[in-house]
Amino acid sequence: MHILIVEDDAHLAAALARILEDNKHDIEVVSDGEAGVEKAKETSFDVIIMDVMMPKKDGIEATRELRRDGVSTPIMLLTARDTTDDKIAGYDSGADDYMTKPFSPAELLAHLRALTRRHGEVQFERLDVGDLSLDLESYDLACKGKSIHLSFKEFSILRILMSNPGAVFSKETLISRAWGNESSAGDNNVEAYISFLRKKLAHLGSSAKIETLRKAGYRFVEDPEGDGPSTIPLP
Secondary structure, X not given: OEEEEEOOOHHHHHHHHHHHHHOOOEEEEEOOHHHHHHHHHHOOOOEEEEEOOOOOOOHHHHHHXXXXXXXXXXXXXXXXXXXXXXXXXXXXXXXXXXXXXOOOHHHXXXXXXXXXXXXXXXXXXXXXXXOEEEEOOOOEEEEXXXXXXXXXXXXXXHHHHHHOOOOOEOHHHHHHHXXXXXXXXXXXXXXXXXHHHHHHHHHHOOOOEEEEEOOOEEXXXXXXXXXXXXXXXXX
């Protein structure tokens, strides 16, 4: 799943990200409520994990604003407050779940499983764009009856691109989202994986393309005319 963490405590945010990445989820992290609202409006996420007590805009206010603006992404609030009134305020703001600190990794993952089941987990299992189908569980990419397995990094990059067809992603953004902010990965790593993905798209005979925009980045483009690369063997 593609999960947004909105948490101002850097240590807790890093711990949450590590737990979720270890369980093969794609993570983005922002550190205040205003940034969380902005990110949730501009990017599609499967789940948002939101702290309640944050600078600029608290989690309840941020959740309320997202719901007013039509963002229906499941939201789980995190807080040290566990009174009934606090929980009611969270649910009344439009949150779907409420978890109190401290919590164990197992409890966090159980809450996420329950949350996605309530919202129809099937919608997260596959991403279909153009003639491509990306299995979000097995990391298999399929096209026209053929399929090929992607490595975790290939999968992470392609999922970012396919989730936002036509949007341009810089190398810096892809590094941040696929490797993490603390990674030592550089432009060469991105270029290498883009090359791997292009070969696999060609091998499958897909009409989709990953375009390079000079000094800007990459974008995923569907080719309705079917003028994509012909099928080639993988090395």
